[in-house]
Amino acid sequence: MIPEKSIKSMRRQKILLARLQTITRTRYYKYQDIAFKYFGLFCTILGIAILVLFLANLIYTAGARLDWGFMTNLPSRKAAKAGIYTAWVGTLWILSLTTLIALPIGIGAGVYLEEYNKKGKLANILEINIANLAGVPSIVYGLLGLELFARFIGAGESLLTGALTLALLILPVIIVSTREALKTVPYTIREASYALGATKWQTIWNQVLPASMAGIFTGMILALSRAVGETAPLIVIGALAFVPFVPSSVFDSFTVLPIQIFNWVSRPQKEFSVNAAAAIIVLLSITFMMNGIAVYLRYRWQKKIKW
Amino acid sequence: MKIEAKNVNFFYGPDQVLRDISMSIKKNTVTALIGPSGCGKSTFLRLFNRMNDLIETAKLEGEILIDGVDIYNKNINVNELRKTIGMVFQKPNPFPKSIFENVAYGMKVNGITDKSIIEESVEESLKQAALWEEVKDKLKKSAFALSGGQQQRLCIARALAVKPSVLLMDEPASALDPISSIKIEELIYQLKASYTIMIVTHNMQQASRTSDKTAFFYMGELVEFDDTRTLFTNPKKERTQNYITGRFG
Ligand SMILES: Nc1ncnc2c1ncn2[C@@H]1O[C@H](COP(=O)(O)OP(=O)(O)OP(=O)(O)O)[C@@H](O)[C@H]1O
Ligand SMILES: [Mg+2]
Numbered sequence: 001m002i003p004e005k006s007i008k009s010m011r012r013q014k015i016l017l018a019r020l021q022t023i024t025r026t027r028y029y030k031y032q033d034i035a036f037k038y039f040g041l042f043c044t045i046l047g048i049a050i051l052v053l054f055l056a057n058l059i060y061t062a063g064a065r066l067d068w069g070f071m072t073n074l075p076s077r078k079a080a081k082a083g084i085y086t087a088w089v090g091t092l093w094i095l096s097l098t099t100l101i102a103l104p105i106g107i108g109a110g111v112y113l114e115e116y117n118k119k120g121k122l123a124n125i126l127e128i129n130i131a132n133l134a135g136v137p138s139i140v141y142g143l144l145g146l147e148l149f150a151r152f153i154g155a156g157e158s159l160l161t162g163a164l165t166l167a168l169l170i171l172p173v174i175i176v177s178t179r180e181a182l183k184t185v186p187y188t189i190r191e192a193s194y195a196l197g198a199t200k201w202q203t204i205w206n207q208v209l210p211a212s213m214a215g216i217f218t219g220m221i222l223a224l225s226r227a228v229g230e231t232a233p234l235i236v237i238g239a240l241a242f243v244p245f246v247p248s249s250v251f252d253s254f255t256v257l258p259i260q261i262f263n264w265v266s267r268p269q270k271e272f273s274v275n276a277a278a279a280i281i282v283l284l285s286i287t288f289m290m291n292g293i294a295v296y297l298r299y300r301w302q303k304k305i306k307w
Numbered sequence: 308m309k310i311e312a313k314n315v316n317f318f319y320g321p322d323q324v325l326r327d328i329s330m331s332i333k334k335n336t337v338t339a340l341i342g343p344s345g346c347g348k349s350t351f352l353r354l355f356n357r358m359n360d361l362i363e364t365a366k367l368e369g370e371i372l373i374d375g376v377d378i379y380n381k382n383i384n385v386n387e388l389r390k391t392i393g394m395v396f397q398k399p400n401p402f403p404k405s406i407f408e409n410v411a412y413g414m415k416v417n418g419i420t421d422k423s424i425i426e427e428s429v430e431e432s433l434k435q436a437a438l439w440e441e442v443k444d445k446l447k448k449s450a451f452a453l454s455g456g457q458q459q460r461l462c463i464a465r466a467l468a469v470k471p472s473v474l475l476m477d478e479p480a481s482a483l484d485p486i487s488s489i490k491i492e493e494l495i496y497q498l499k500a501s502y503t504i505m506i507v508t509h510n511m512q513q514a515s516r517t518s519d520k521t522a523f524f525y526m527g528e529l530v531e532f533d534d535t536r537t538l539f540t541n542p543k544k545e546r547t548q549n550y551i552t553g554r555f556g
Contacts, residue, residue, distance in 0.1 A: 189402060191400070192402065196412060196413040197386045197389040198386065198413075
């Protein structure tokens with residue numbers, strides 16, 4: 001017969017052992033945690049370091065080139081006299097036009113899909129297609145723009161064609177981000193509005209849209225900052241031509257910053273690559289600024305509205 | 308009779324959640340709806356401002372009359388109906404706007420644009436909801452900056468601002484602390500003079516303190532409907548007795 005004492009001590013040992021095992025296991029998890037933390041940190045620092053190096057190099061090569069004359073000069077065959085006036089004005093034109101076209105259509109489509117046709121077959125089909133469209137290479141949009149807007153509609157190699165093409169390109173992103181923003185508005189808010197006798201449209205217009213505006217604009221700005229850098233689709237629709245003047249209407253031909261950069265980089269003379277570097281600084285500043293606005297909006301929004 | 312339900316059956320898809328319910332409610336009275344969770348109190352309450360219409364699978368049989376008019380009649384404009392039947396929800400749900408805009412919203416969707424009328428009405432509604440003194444200096448501030456109890460009174464003010472004749476309240480005090488809760492109860496007592504009120508509550512004391520009539524629901528059926536005092540002191544059904552004494556539910 002085993003004495004009761006030893007049974008007790010055996011049990012105690014078992015418990016001890018189990019405890020030890022859990023301790024080592026949690027320790028293992030903890031190391032896993034730490035290891036992953038440092039791996040993540042390393043990756044982040046690597047990414048930032050490369051970016052910083054790249055920027056430093058840019059500023060080192062082209063910082064001196066970046067003066068007032070560079071911003072206000074027209075393009076020229078001589079590198080030292082050439083400027084990006086037409087390019088950044090073109091970029092601003094394209095940005096505003098693209099916003100004007102894509103914003104109402106994108107928000108409208110997003111609202112329709114999210115609020116009015118949530119379960120319809122059409123919404124399902126559209127949903128899959130929109131997700132797919134967001135992944136289509138931009139040059140394909142360029143070809144579509146060339147056929148549809150430049151040739152079929154007859155807008156030619158104009159700002160209008162460029163803006164329509166880019167609007168098409170970023171529409172899927174805007175639609176998706178609009179829907180996501182609308183989803184964050186809780187049902188209780190809609191309910192409160194309906195209970196006061198508001199119609200569906202009044203509820204969406206007065207409550208749902210304002211409450212999700214910051215989210216919608218964040219998506220819009222991120223989409224536009226992608227459009228600012230797009231080169232391929234604009235080259236396809238013929239924006240690579242030498243444009244020695246600033247567009248004065250949407251039917252004028254145009255150039256934009258990334259195309260100017262592409263143009264300069266592809267020249268054999270070394271001085272032009274310095275110009276390209278200087279233009280890249282300007283382009284990056286615009287992109288960073290837009291992303292900054294998006295971050296700021298998101299921050300403001302989160303502070304103001306907590307559900 | 309101000310409000311009448313006649314042989315109401317209600318379904319969510321295939322599930323019947325209300326069974327042959329008939330009830331008549333007099334003007335300027337408070338009626339409490341009590342019963343265990345899931346017995347259909349909220350569903351019943353939401354029939355009177357047709358909030359259940361928003362649920363696709365919902366189906367109603369029977370009649371709901373307000374001032375003798377069948378509110379599910381084809382000629383009834385739902386939005387107009389909801390302006391005459393105010394509703395307060397379980398969790399305070401102010402709009403993410405200023406205090407003023409919250410109260411003014413109902414008038415805005417009503418097409419009222421005259422600023423002085425709106426301002427007057429906002430003040431009056433906030434006074435009726437016993438909130439005016441606390442917020443009169445910060446009407447422009449976000450409604451989210453108010454406490455839970457204040458938010459709920461704001462929601463009541465918001466409902467009153469469209470001048471309804473009926474007020475539906477679905478557990479209006481259940482998310483609040485005891486003091487805010489008592490304030491809401493006092494408010495209900497005062498509002499009775501001008502409104503017909505239906506209130507869902509899980510709190511027996513609250514039901515007995517605030518209401519004139521009480522309806523006890525159980526599994527979609529109206530088990531007992533009587534004067535509050537009678538129902539709580541001398542219930543006719545055993546089920547009611549068990550529920551109000553806390554033996555089940
Ligand atoms: N939108 C809905 N779709 C389907 N079934 C629902 C829906 N809303 C409620 N139900 C069901 O209907 C029944 C009654 O629900 P209801 O919300 O009216 O109960 P309640 O008495 O208000 O409960 P509680 O006290 O928990 O609020 C429940 O069984 C519930 O699951
Ligand atoms: Mg309920």
